Amino acid sequence: MQGLPKTPGFYRFMAGDIEVICINDGILSGDINAVRGVSIEQVRALFDESFFPSEVRCTTNNYIIRSQGHTALVDTGGGSFIIDTAGKMLENAAAAGISPSDIDTILFTHIHPDHISGLMDANWKKIFPQAVLKMHAAEFEFWLSEDPPSRKIAHVKHEADHVIRFMTPYFDQIERFERGEVFPGVNAVALPGHTPGHTGYLISSQGEEILIWGDIIHWPVVQFALPDAAMSYDVDPVKATATRWDILNKVASSGLLVAGMHLYFPGFTRVRREGNAFAMAPVPWGHATYAERGTSS
Numbered sequence: 621m622q623g624l625p626k627t628p629g630f631y632r633f634m635a636g637d638i639e640v641i642c643i644n645d646g647i648l649s650g651d652i653n654a655v656r657g658v659s660i661e662q663v664r665a666l667f668d669e670s671f672f673p674s675e676v677r678c679t680t681n682n683y684i685i686r687s688q689g690h691t692a693l694v695d696t697g698g699g700s701f702i703i704d705t706a707g708k709m710l711e712n713a714a715a716a717g718i719s720p721s722d723i724d725t726i727l728f729t730h731i732h733p734d735h736i737s738g739l740m741d742a743n744w745k746k747i748f749p750q751a752v753l754k755m756h757a758a759e760f761e762f763w764l765s766e767d768p769p770s771r772k773i774a775h776v777k778h779e780a781d782h783v784i785r786f787m788t789p790y791f792d793q794i795e796r797f798e799r800g801e802v803f804p805g806v807n808a809v810a811l812p813g814h815t816p817g818h819t820g821y822l823i824s825s826q827g828e829e830i831l832i833w834g835d836i837i838h839w840p841v842v843q844f845a846l847p848d849a850a851m852s853y854d855v856d857p858v859k860a861t862a863t864r865w866d867i868l869n870k871v872a873s874s875g876l877l878v879a880g881m882h883l884y885f886p887g888f889t890r891v892r893r894e895g896n897a898f899a900m901a902p903v904p905w906g907h908a909t910y911a912e913r914g915t916s917s
């Protein structure tokens with residue numbers, strides 16, 4: 621296949637006047653033993669039904685939002701530091717015509733390693749020296765405060781050093797929020813559990829909306845059908861599961877378009893009810909944000 625042009629990993633869509641571009645960061649590998657709250661056999665059956673190979677993998681996406689002359693990047697991907705098959709965000713953003721200096725704001729859904737390691741290049745130089753980095757105050761408190769709680773939780777502390785190492789060069793650029801509008805046309809939606817400050821971003825313009833919901837779902841073929849399936853890397857798996865049920869119920873009722881960091885590229889879907897659980901509802905090509913929802917008049 622050498623010589624064939626590489627397919628760029630970006631996908632552009634609109635919510636009213638706001639442009640949203642899904643930027644693929646690549647593929648992460650997982651471990652089925654990371655599942656919590658349900659049996660591994662149930663999870664394996666769902667992967668098998670969908671003809672998945674035995675190795676668990678998931679997509680990883682970031683999003684660029686352009687609104688009122690400003691450009692935000694939602695999460696930075698894994699950079700050169702997580703796995704060879706990820707860290708493609710910058711090259712895919714370049715294919716979409718966007719360079720790091722275009723980005724004035726970085727909105728974090730949360731600050732796990734696969735979402736922040738793209739802040740630094742392989743030579744340990746800052747990629748976004750001018751950007752303002754925004755995160756929920758609870759996220760800052762958990763990972764970055766003096767004597768952070770993340771260091772005291774057995775199943776979390778192995779990530780705590782990585783988070784501090786990558787965020788320290790940016791410390792002066794961090795702004796914390798609790799709620800409200802965090803970027804023009806973008807409101808923070810608290811979705812705690814996966815991490816204490818895990819946050820969704822609701823993009824609204826001219827009656828059209830998209831919710832970037834971060835890591836509500838890691839394995840789409842499993843967690844829509846089995847929302848009780850939590851992950852070992854959920855800081856609080858019980859709360860993460862309650863939040864997943866709540867937001868799945870809401871978006872299945874409203875028809876709200878959602879975009880996710882670990883939904884299959886290009887990372888957006890609607891959600892429908894299926895029995896006592898949910899399923900992805902395909903979005904027709906060219907109809908990403910059309911305002912046909914039952915609730916709108």
Ligand SMILES: [Zn+2]
Pocket residue numbers: 732734735835881882
């Ligand atoms: Zn993630």
